[in-house]
Amino acid sequence: xxxxxxxxxxxxxxxxxxxxxxxxxxxxxxxxxxxxxxxxxxxxxxxxxxxxxxxxxxxxxxxxxxxxxxxxxxxxxxxxxxxxxxxxxxxxxxxxxxxxxxxxxxxxxxxx
Amino acid sequence: xxxxxxxxxxxxxxxxxxxxxxxxxxxxxxxxxxxxxxxxxxxxxxxxxxxxxxxxxxxxxxxxxxxxxxxxxxxxxxxxxxxxxxxxxxxxxxxxxxxxxxxxxxxxxxxxxxxxxxxxxxxxxxxxxxxxxxxxxxxxxxxxxxxxxxxxxxxxxxxxxxxxxxxxxxxxxxxxxxxxxxxxxxxxxxxxxxxxxxxxxxxxxxxxxxxxxxxxxxxxxxxxxxxxxxxxxxxxxxxxxxxxxxxxxxxxxxxxxxxxxxxxxxxxxxxxxxxxxxxxxxxxxxxxxxxxxxxxxxxxxxxxxxxxxxxxxxxxxxxxxxxxxxxxxxxxxxxxxxxxxxxxxxxxxxxxxxxxxxxxxxxxxxxxxxxxxxxxxxxxxxxxxxxxxxxxxxxxxxxxxxxxxxxxxxxxxxxxxxxxxxxxxxxxxxxxxxxxxxxxxxxxxxx
Numbered sequence: 001x002x003x004x005x006x007x008x009x010x011x012x013x014x015x016x017x018x019x020x021x022x023x024x025x026x027x028x029x030x031x032x033x034x035x036x037x038x039x040x041x042x043x044x045x046x047x048x049x050x051x052x053x054x055x056x057x058x059x060x061x062x063x064x065x066x067x068x069x070x071x072x073x074x075x076x077x078x079x080x081x082x083x084x085x086x087x088x089x090x091x092x093x094x095x096x097x098x099x100x101x102x103x104x105x106x107x108x109x110x111x112x
Numbered sequence: 113x114x115x116x117x118x119x120x121x122x123x124x125x126x127x128x129x130x131x132x133x134x135x136x137x138x139x140x141x142x143x144x145x146x147x148x149x150x151x152x153x154x155x156x157x158x159x160x161x162x163x164x165x166x167x168x169x170x171x172x173x174x175x176x177x178x179x180x181x182x183x184x185x186x187x188x189x190x191x192x193x194x195x196x197x198x199x200x201x202x203x204x205x206x207x208x209x210x211x212x213x214x215x216x217x218x219x220x221x222x223x224x225x226x227x228x229x230x231x232x233x234x235x236x237x238x239x240x241x242x243x244x245x246x247x248x249x250x251x252x253x254x255x256x257x258x259x260x261x262x263x264x265x266x267x268x269x270x271x272x273x274x275x276x277x278x279x280x281x282x283x284x285x286x287x288x289x290x291x292x293x294x295x296x297x298x299x300x301x302x303x304x305x306x307x308x309x310x311x312x313x314x315x316x317x318x319x320x321x322x323x324x325x326x327x328x329x330x331x332x333x334x335x336x337x338x339x340x341x342x343x344x345x346x347x348x349x350x351x352x353x354x355x356x357x358x359x360x361x362x363x364x365x366x367x368x369x370x371x372x373x374x375x376x377x378x379x380x381x382x383x384x385x386x387x388x389x390x391x392x393x394x395x396x397x398x399x400x401x402x403x404x405x406x407x408x409x410x411x412x413x414x415x416x417x418x419x420x421x422x423x424x425x426x427x428x429x430x431x432x433x434x435x436x437x438x439x440x441x442x443x444x445x446x447x448x449x450x451x452x453x454x455x456x457x458x459x460x461x462x463x464x465x466x467x468x469x470x471x472x473x474x475x476x477x478x479x480x481x482x483x484x485x486x487x488x489x490x491x492x493x494x495x496x497x498x499x500x501x502x503x504x505x506x507x508x509x510x511x512x513x514x515x516x517x518x519x520x521x522x523x524x525x526x527x528x529x530x531x532x533x534x535x536x537x538x539x540x541x542x543x544x545x546x547x548x549x550x551x552x553x554x555x556x557x558x559x
Contacts, residue, residue, distance in 0.1 A: 046353050047463050
């Protein structure tokens with residue numbers, strides 16, 4: 001089982017969700033985060049004082065799928081989230097040891 | 113019909129006949145009463161309208177307390193919002209109490225060209241009756257009107273010192289500001305003291321209210337020090353943006369509305385067509401100055417920073433309002449526009465100047481109330497030929513020195529006795545958690 005973690009631009013959320021639903025992914029978790037990569041922040045001015053906003057708002061999407069589904073999830077997300085401008089984000093794939101559905105007690109493959 | 117029924121009908125008709133015959137007598141009584149009710153003399157009418165002016169413009173100024181509260185709540189960070197609200201409702205209340213206990217009489221009772229009045233409780237006194245020249249009013253309405261002004265002066269201080277001052281020491285300062293400092297300098301001018309005899313003119317309080325609050329705020333900022341992290345070694349400034357622009361905007365609009373009362377009521381009379389004309393003129397000049405302040409601030413920030421800063425636009429409105437407050441009656445609309453616009457420019461230029469001097473004024477109260485208060489006061493002779501720059505300067509300087517020195521002494525005394533600044537940990541955690549025990553936004557996680 002794999003955890004696919006993607007950092008994307010916030011306004012891309014709906015497109016990514018639709019792309020994942022289309023390939024059969026049934027759930028995901030979204031967190032509001034701030035971050036930067038090679039994309040620098042912006043400069044803002046408040047009452048005459050300049051300040052650099054280094055951390056930009058992003059969304060982190062996490063979805064756990066069966067190992068053989070991971071690749072299609074990665075390409076679905078990257079296809080939907082891409083704009084071609086810097087700051088599009090990154091996707092990470094991490095191995096998962098155990099999964100449990102709390103309501104029923106199902107584990108691993110049945111819990112996905 | 114039965115016998116009883118016939119008797120009842122007869123009795124009813126007889127009753128109606130009696131009523132009908134006596135109707136003219138009733139009508140006459142009603143007419144007489146009506147004539148007496150409408151026979152108000154002209155001085156009586158003036159008395160009623162004067163009183164009404166004080167009461168209605170007075171409650172408009174009272175609502176400025178809400179304006180300050182919302183403006184400050186919007187310009188401080190979320191973790192300090194409940195504290196700011198607490199300070200505002202507390203200082204308004206303290207002002208009202210102190211002005212009864214000592215303030216009003218210290219400012220108005222028996223000043224006679226001197227330096228202060230009498231130290232005594234104020235009490236309602238309408239024993240003088242109705243003045244025959246139409247200048248009379250209910251004594252309580254004057255107390256009420258003047259009380260809301262001292263509350264306005266006190267609320268200026270809370271904005272500058274936000275986010276790091278302890279609540280109770282601040283309120284102790286407010287007790288002395290509203291009970292002693294403001295009334296004494298107010299006595300010099302509006303109480304009939306030595307300044308008024310020199311020809312100094314401050315119609316609604318650019319100096320007496322706004323500069324007084326501004327000096328007290330400046331001294332407090334110097335003694336208190338800037339917020340942790342605001343200024344960086346080597347000259348940098350770390351902005352700490354406010355938590356709610358809608359609240360700040362709402363607060364500014366409320367202040368703008370209240371200012372019609374602040375300036376309009378300072379005509380102090382509404383008993384004649386001339387006075388009605390004056391109050392109307394004051395309303396439109398007040399509005400124009402605020403509008404010009406906004407536009408000037410917006411244009412200047414666009415020019416300087418390539419972006420319009422909403423907080424500067426809001427400050428611009430207030431800058432215009434403070435600037436016109438010293439003389440809202442004499443200017444033409446064109447002059448009111450100019451005076452307000454210059455106020456807006458002053459604020460945009462002096463906010464960064466304070467940062468250069470390492471004076472941390474969270475809401476820009478010093479540029480708005482002190483600097484524009486001075487500008488507004490000095491600008492009076494430009495439109496009012498009965499005044500002169502020398503008398504205006506005397507007022508600005510003497511009141512400035514008095515308020516600055518007494519405030520400085522008081523702040524230092526408080527700092528070295530009960531302490532005025534919260535600890536570093538409390539400042540980082542936010543005053544809401546540290547001193548109020550109630551968070552303004554408990555459901556939002558705050559960085």
